[in-house]
Amino acid sequence: xxxxxxxxxxxxxxxxxxxxxxxxxxxxxxxxxxxxxxxxxxxxxxxxxxxxxxxxxxxxxxxxxxxxxxxxxxxxxxxxxxxxxxxxxxxxxxxxxxxxxxxxxxxxxxxxxxxxxxxxxxxxxxxxxxxxxxxxxxxxxxxxxxxxxxxxxxxxxxxxxxxxxxxxxxxxxxxxxxxxxxxxxxxxxxxxxxxxxxxxxxxxxxxxxxxxxxxxxxxxxxxxxxxxxxxxxxxxxx
Amino acid sequence: xxxxxxxxxxxxxxxxxxxxxxxxxxxxxxxxxxxxxxxxxxxxxxxxxxxxxxxxxxxxxxxxxxxxxxxxxxxxxxxxxxxxxxxxxxxx
Numbered sequence: 001x002x003x004x005x006x007x008x009x010x011x012x013x014x015x016x017x018x019x020x021x022x023x024x025x026x027x028x029x030x031x032x033x034x035x036x037x038x039x040x041x042x043x044x045x046x047x048x049x050x051x052x053x054x055x056x057x058x059x060x061x062x063x064x065x066x067x068x069x070x071x072x073x074x075x076x077x078x079x080x081x082x083x084x085x086x087x088x089x090x091x092x093x094x095x096x097x098x099x100x101x102x103x104x105x106x107x108x109x110x111x112x113x114x115x116x117x118x119x120x121x122x123x124x125x126x127x128x129x130x131x132x133x134x135x136x137x138x139x140x141x142x143x144x145x146x147x148x149x150x151x152x153x154x155x156x157x158x159x160x161x162x163x164x165x166x167x168x169x170x171x172x173x174x175x176x177x178x179x180x181x182x183x184x185x186x187x188x189x190x191x192x193x194x195x196x197x198x199x200x201x202x203x204x205x206x207x208x209x210x211x212x213x214x215x216x217x218x219x220x221x222x223x224x225x226x227x228x229x230x231x232x233x234x235x236x237x238x
Numbered sequence: 239x240x241x242x243x244x245x246x247x248x249x250x251x252x253x254x255x256x257x258x259x260x261x262x263x264x265x266x267x268x269x270x271x272x273x274x275x276x277x278x279x280x281x282x283x284x285x286x287x288x289x290x291x292x293x294x295x296x297x298x299x300x301x302x303x304x305x306x307x308x309x310x311x312x313x314x315x316x317x318x319x320x321x322x323x324x325x326x327x328x329x330x
Contacts, residue, residue, distance in 0.1 A: 020271045027259045033258075034252035041309060042256065042282050045317060047288070051282030065277035113289065163285070 016065035024072045040076065040166060040215070043069050046219045047193075048163040053221045054191045056198055066197045070218060073166055074195060077216040078173065080141030082192075084202055084210040089132040095207050097123040097207065102152050102179045102231050109152065114160045115221070120150030128235045133175070137237050140211050141173045147236040152179070153221075155188075155230040161223035164193065167214040171236040174214035179203035179231040188222035188230065250310045257316065257323060264324050276326040286317040 027039050050057050050066040057063045101123040109116035120128065127133055128150045137144060147170045155161060167174050181187060181204070190210060191202030196219060201222065202210055212219060215238075224230055260279075267275055309317075321327040 014269055017276060020267075020274055023263060023267065023271065027256070027263065031255075031259075032252070034248045035255050037249055038252050038313075040254040041313075042260075042317065042320075043278075045282035045285045046278045049285030050277070052285075052288075060278050061273055062281070064274045068274060069278060130267065150263070213243075 017071060019065045020064075020068040020145065021071035021075070024068065027073050029067040036076075037169065040073070043073050044166045047073075048165055050221075051108075051164045051193075051197070051218075053161060053163060053223055054199060063197050070193055070195060070197070073216045073218060075216075077213055078141055078143055080143075080173065080213055082210065082212055083140045084208060085110075085206065086205075086208045087133075087136055089136065089206065090209070094123070094127065098127065098177065098233060099179055099206075102233065105152050106154055109154055113162065114155075115162060116154040118154075120152060120235075124150040124152070124233055124235070127233075133235070135198075136176060137173060137211055139179075141213065141237065144173045144237040147238050149236040151234050153232050153234060155221060155224045155228075157224075158226045159223055159230070160221075160230075161188070162221040164191070164218045164220040166216060166218055167236075169215065170238055171234065172213075172215035173237040174212050175209055175235040175237065176204075176212060177209045177233040177235070178206050179233055180206050180229065181231075182229045183225065184227040185225065188224045188228060191220040191222050193218040246310050247280050250313050251312050252276050259321070260320070260324055264326070272326075276321070276328070279320050279324060279326050280328065283318045286314050289314075 028036060031039065046069050047066070050062055050069065057066045101121045105118040105121055106116065109118035129146055129148050137146070149170050149209065151161075172197050176190065187203050189203045191199040191201055192212070193199045199220070204210060221230065264272070264275065314324070
């Protein structure tokens with residue numbers, strides 16, 4: 001990132017965010033896992049408050065704050081590389097089973113924030129514990145193992161979505177499978193902030209998945225539009 | 239399989255340690271850093287209030303949305319009070 005000097009006594013925005021991130025990182029010195037989780041939760045809450053519904057922060061101070069939060073979370077990142085696509089091992093038959101299970105589980109889904117949430121069923125659990133998925137995820141994030149935990153998430157009403165956040169330790173790496181996506185005009189995306197306050201938007205087709213460093217990379221579900229429906233399966237690795 | 243997550247009680251017991259570290263950190267910041275840090279803390283407090291309370295303890299963590307909101311009511315209360323606790327609350 002290039003920066004332009006604006007005066008000797010005024011810190012550059014990026015420099016200020018970086019220096020603050022360095023100071024914040026000191027919180028982890030000698031910290032146990034519970035303290036680290038608290039620290040991460042604080043950063044997660046800050047991300048959601050600084051960029052509500054994925055909107056870019058409005059003031060320079062809030063931009064710097066968001067940048068500092070992103071950089072602080074990046075310091076917690078597991079080694080690995082994000083990936084999006086359809087793995088060859090995800091057969092049409094298995095995917096059809098997930099689609100059917102998603103539809104069936106929706107009846108028992110619980111309203112949570114601005115979406116519906118349901119526990120993964122046998123098909124999702126089978127995929128979550130499958131040897132091929134474990135190997136595939138390990139090829140992108142070598143240090144993680146399957147948690148065997150999965151959830152279906154349903155965004156069905158206009159305005160449904162999920163604010164910027166990072167995931168719990170059981171989803172340190174999150175395999176997000178697009179189960180179904182219907183839209184009228186423009187599809188909403190999975191918003192991902194790596195190191196900049198402006199996010200990338202990932203649009204997945206049904207059957208595709210994104211393997212995301214979700215415990216340290218801020219991400220969100222963009223608010224869905226009129227007539228849009230997004231159903232996903234999330235599978236945890238840690 | 240990966241290790242099970244830590245329990246909520248242990249997380250709650252660690253919250254005062256975080257606040258203590260944040261308090262120490264606040265004293266070391268430059269005025270410019272403090273302005274930005276205040277935005278982080280205010281935003282975290284605000285969003286903690288906005289996030290609907292989701293009583294995770296009742297259902298267990300295994301089925302929870304991956305979003306990092308596994309916390310107790312007491313943790314949320316302390317997070318929402320952070321600007322005051324750290325002396326960073328903006329004057330009305």
